[in-house]
Amino acid sequence: MNRFRNFMYGRYGFDQFTRALIICSLVLSVMMNLTRISWLILIAYVPFIYALYRTFSKDIQRRTHENMAYMRFSGNLRNRFVHLKLYLVGTKSxxxxxxxxxxxxxxxxxxxxxxxxxxxxxxxxxxxxx
Ligand SMILES: [Zn+2]
The missing domain is CATH 2.20.70 (Ubiquitin Ligase Nedd4; Chain: W;)
Incomplete structure (x- = not known):
């Protein structure tokens, strides 16, 4: 455990963007499995490898900026869904x-x-x- 802590010292670690990348990778791997074309599974590894890279990265500032951009993007998306729901439900009319x-x-x-x-x-x- 101590060796792991030493290894992780000064590295970025886990955040929301990394979590989203891993989820994306899992979804892609399921989708690529359905196609039955074996080499397509490699596409699913791309976000996963990037997630690993981010976790062990020492460029903390850049990783923080990436995560902030992701949070802005996903926040906008969530807001849009809420507005769409209100529009469809039509509480005003x-x-x-x-x-x-x-x-x-x-x-x-x-x-x-x-x-x-x-x-x-x-x-x-x-x-x-x-
Ligand atoms: Zn009734």
């Missing part, structure tokens, strides 16, 4: 009600006044203000 009988979530357009809502699942009818 629609309201959500739970059916009083079967608890089914029902989406109804907003600003329609008092309307009778019929549950598509159990045909239960109830009146709500939208």
């Amino acid at each position: 629609h309201k959500y009600y739970k059916c009083s009988k079967c608890k089914q979530l029902i989406r109804v357009p907003r600003n329609k006044g008092r309307i009778a809502i019929t549950c598509p699942k159990c045909r239960n009818e109830f009146i709500r203000r939208t």
